[in-house]
Amino acid sequence: xxxxxxxxxxxxxxxxxxxxxxxxxxxxxxxxxxxxxxxxxxxxxxxxxxxxxxxxxxxxxxxxxxxxxxxxxxxxxxxxxxxxxxxxxxxxxxxxxxxxxxxxxxxxxxxxxxxxxxxxxxxxxxxxxxxxxxxxxxxxxxxxxxxxxxxxxxxxxxxxxxxxxxxxxxxxxxxxxxxxxxxxxxxxxxxxxxxxxxxxxxxxxxxxxxxxxxxxxxxxxxxxxxxxxxxxxxxxxxxxxxxxxxxxxxxxxxxxxxxx
Amino acid sequence: xxxxxxxxxxxxxxxxxxxxxxxxxxxxxxxxxxxxxxxxxxxxxxxxxxxxxxxxxxxxxxxxxxxxxxxxxxxxxxxxxxxxxxxxxxxxxxxxxxxxxxxxxxxxxxxxxxxxxxxxxxxxxxxxxxxxxxxxxxxxxxxxxxxxxxxxxxxxxxxxxxxxxxxxxxxxxxxxxxxxxxxxxxxxxxxxxxxxxxxxxxxxxxxxxxxxxxxxxxxxxxxxxxxxxxxxxxxxxxxxxxxxxxxxxxxxxxxxxxxxxxxxxxxxxxxxxxxxxxxxxxxxxxxxxxxxxxxxxxxxxxxxxxxxxxxxxxxxxxxxxxxxxxxxxxxxxxxxxxxxxxxxxxxxxxxxxxxxxxxxxxxxxxxxxxxxxxxxxxxxxxxxxxxxxxxxxxxxxxxxxxxxxxxxxxxxxxxxxxxxxxxxxxxxxxxxxxxxxxxxxxxxxxxxxxxxxxxxxxxxx
Numbered sequence: 001x002x003x004x005x006x007x008x009x010x011x012x013x014x015x016x017x018x019x020x021x022x023x024x025x026x027x028x029x030x031x032x033x034x035x036x037x038x039x040x041x042x043x044x045x046x047x048x049x050x051x052x053x054x055x056x057x058x059x060x061x062x063x064x065x066x067x068x069x070x071x072x073x074x075x076x077x078x079x080x081x082x083x084x085x086x087x088x089x090x091x092x093x094x095x096x097x098x099x100x101x102x103x104x105x106x107x108x109x110x111x112x113x114x115x116x117x118x119x120x121x122x123x124x125x126x127x128x129x130x131x132x133x134x135x136x137x138x139x140x141x142x143x144x145x146x147x148x149x150x151x152x153x154x155x156x157x158x159x160x161x162x163x164x165x166x167x168x169x170x171x172x173x174x175x176x177x178x179x180x181x182x183x184x185x186x187x188x189x190x191x192x193x194x195x196x197x198x199x200x201x202x203x204x205x206x207x208x209x210x211x212x213x214x215x216x217x218x219x220x221x222x223x224x225x226x227x228x229x230x231x232x233x234x235x236x237x238x239x240x241x242x243x244x245x246x247x248x249x250x251x252x253x254x255x256x257x258x259x260x
Numbered sequence: 261x262x263x264x265x266x267x268x269x270x271x272x273x274x275x276x277x278x279x280x281x282x283x284x285x286x287x288x289x290x291x292x293x294x295x296x297x298x299x300x301x302x303x304x305x306x307x308x309x310x311x312x313x314x315x316x317x318x319x320x321x322x323x324x325x326x327x328x329x330x331x332x333x334x335x336x337x338x339x340x341x342x343x344x345x346x347x348x349x350x351x352x353x354x355x356x357x358x359x360x361x362x363x364x365x366x367x368x369x370x371x372x373x374x375x376x377x378x379x380x381x382x383x384x385x386x387x388x389x390x391x392x393x394x395x396x397x398x399x400x401x402x403x404x405x406x407x408x409x410x411x412x413x414x415x416x417x418x419x420x421x422x423x424x425x426x427x428x429x430x431x432x433x434x435x436x437x438x439x440x441x442x443x444x445x446x447x448x449x450x451x452x453x454x455x456x457x458x459x460x461x462x463x464x465x466x467x468x469x470x471x472x473x474x475x476x477x478x479x480x481x482x483x484x485x486x487x488x489x490x491x492x493x494x495x496x497x498x499x500x501x502x503x504x505x506x507x508x509x510x511x512x513x514x515x516x517x518x519x520x521x522x523x524x525x526x527x528x529x530x531x532x533x534x535x536x537x538x539x540x541x542x543x544x545x546x547x548x549x550x551x552x553x554x555x556x557x558x559x560x561x562x563x564x565x566x567x568x569x570x571x572x573x574x575x576x577x578x579x580x581x582x583x584x585x586x587x588x589x590x591x592x593x594x595x596x597x598x599x600x601x602x603x604x605x606x607x608x609x610x611x612x613x614x615x616x617x618x619x620x621x622x623x624x625x626x627x628x629x630x631x632x633x634x635x636x637x638x639x640x641x642x643x644x645x646x647x648x649x650x651x652x653x654x655x656x657x658x659x660x661x662x663x664x665x666x667x668x669x670x671x672x673x674x675x676x677x678x679x680x681x682x683x684x685x686x687x688x689x690x691x692x693x694x695x696x697x698x699x700x701x702x703x704x705x706x707x708x709x710x711x712x713x714x715x716x717x718x719x720x721x
Contacts, residue, residue, distance in 0.1 A: 059715050
């Protein structure tokens with residue numbers, strides 16, 4: 001891990017709401033390297049979503065810089081930003097945000113439209129991604145016929161469609177039940193560990209946040225100095241039964257189920 | 261790929277809300293049907309005008325030629341000239357009171373001299389008498405069908421003199437079977453082709469007329485003289501019980517310059533006769549021409565007025581169609597704010613979003629256009645007659661057409677009904693216009709959609 005994918009310098013975001021000034025982000029200096037999985041934890045109202053929106057070029061900071069793949073996106077004109085959102089960033093939302101009238105496959109294909117790929121290439125890539133998130137069998141299903149966890153998997157596949165430099169996940173487990181949310185965060189961990197996907201996830205859930213490599217803390221728009229090591233960064237064991245890598249704190253092998 | 265994707269999403273979005281889509285398409289369809297019906301109606305009227313004008317010009321030319329050819333002829337008849345008869349709906353065709361004069365006037369007229377010159381070259385008598393049997397006929401008109409009664413046939417007695425037959429057109433020329441009548445034929449008749457079934461007779465067969473047997477010598481075809489039986493004038497006088505009577509005379513003057521004077525003399529001598537000379541026929545033709553021109557110009561101004569009205573109606577229909585698309589798309593943008601946010605978050609540009617909604621508007625317009633054409637193809641005649649001022653073209657020309665038709669049938673055709681039909685060009689034009697209208701109507705909503713901030717949009721519930 002050496003190449004910086006994302007870097008912010010003195011990022012401020014100030015809102016004016018009915019005469020009141022709200023400082024949503026204050027002096028954020030963040031560095032994310034290629035292949036990192038950072039979770040940013042904070043209570044609601046701490047500015048998590050604002051930070052993610054600014055990082056993903058959905059919103060502009062009041063001051064400061066956001067450098068994505070070496071390019072300062074804060075100086076780019078509005079009409080250039082869509083390219084950043086299309087090619088450099090993949091978004092995952094709390095509410096999945098799939099288009100209800102499109103099938104799982106079509107939802108995944110959507111960001112690839114107009115990228116110069118042929119229809120066949122797009123279809124193949126979308127199928128590959130759905131297979132990666134474990135939904136190969138459900139590609140024709142519309143979102144309403146998928147469970148919440150499955151919908152979020154589709155959203156993850158969609159976020160990866162154009163092979164972005166960074167995936168930004170905004171409370172990706174916020175709408176999921178206890179069992180499913182771990183499946184999702186493990187899926188993100190797997191993508192990071194096996195495919196090197198760089199991920200920044202914001203959440204208020206400590207247990208979920210701890211699945212990343214690094215856990216940062218946001219309070220009242222400020223990034224705290226303390227930083228914790230996440231589970232992904234911790235030492236790994238090798239399962240004696242199947243020979244695959246397992247987190248050190250696991251009681252059972254998630255691959256073969258053997259007691260460790 | 262992008263356009264295709266946008267198109268397929270637009271289709272899915274439209275079909276997602278079926279009832280709304282249906283209502284919009286029906287409303288749009290009606291607006292567009294009105295849009296397409298009116299030009300169709302106007303085109304039909306113009307076409308019909310043009311046809312009538314052309315036919316009229318042909319008729320005048322033919323009549324002029326006929327009149328020129330028969331410059332030395334003075335027609336004397338006990339009934340008004342058939343060409344000038346007025347059309348009496350519901351009455352008898354040719355059912356006017358028939359009157360007759362003594363054939364002695366033939367010699368009296370022959371001896372007319374003008375300024376000491378024998379002015380008359382030839383006088384040819386005819387006896388025309390309607391049969392006593394009537395037939396009923398059902399006539400279809402634009403106002404419904406009705407039954408009229410008319411004599412089963414007309415007997416025309418002609419003077420079968422070799423010199424006259426050879427030099428003057430007194431017998432039909434278009435013999436389709438058998439032979440024409442010739443000098444001295446007695447007991448023979450010539451019948452028009454449409455009488456063969458009435459008499460149940462063909463060439464060589466015997467036919468009974470007023471109780472007397474006749475042999476069919478020939479059959480002729482003539483549009484101007486349907487249901488006519490030609491025979492020797494002496495036979496005609498006998499079977500009709502009109503011995504020594506005649507009903508019509510062809511008076512040929514020795515020189516064209518004398519025609520008017522001779523006609524005046526005849527008029528003075530026999531006030532009971534309707535006399536028409538070359539000059540009268542020319543004057544009649546001119547009158548007809550004037551009446552016709554007047555009617556045509558009335559119809560033309562009607563069409564012009566109709567066009568002005570039509571333009572206004574079309575503007576209203578176009579505005580209505582555009583407004584329908586406008587409001588539907590505006591509502592759609594509001595309803596799908598979140599979707600716009602999603603599209604923008606995953607990398608759709610403002611233009612991508614705008615074109616997505618414009619394609620949708622265009623598609624709605626196009627589907628509405630197809631519906632409009634379908635509705636229009638059924639209801640165009642209704643719409644155009646309901647929305648356009650009545651042109652009165654047919655009614656106005658019917659009266660004029662009748663005499664022409666009687667004298668010169670086939671010249672003015674019977675196909676003067678306006679048929680309001682959608683031409684392929686008109687359909688294509690309408691579909692293009694509908695798609696453009698859809699795009700225009702969705703322009704502002706689409707622009708608004710493209711300007712929505714992605715964050716606001718994603719927050720929208």
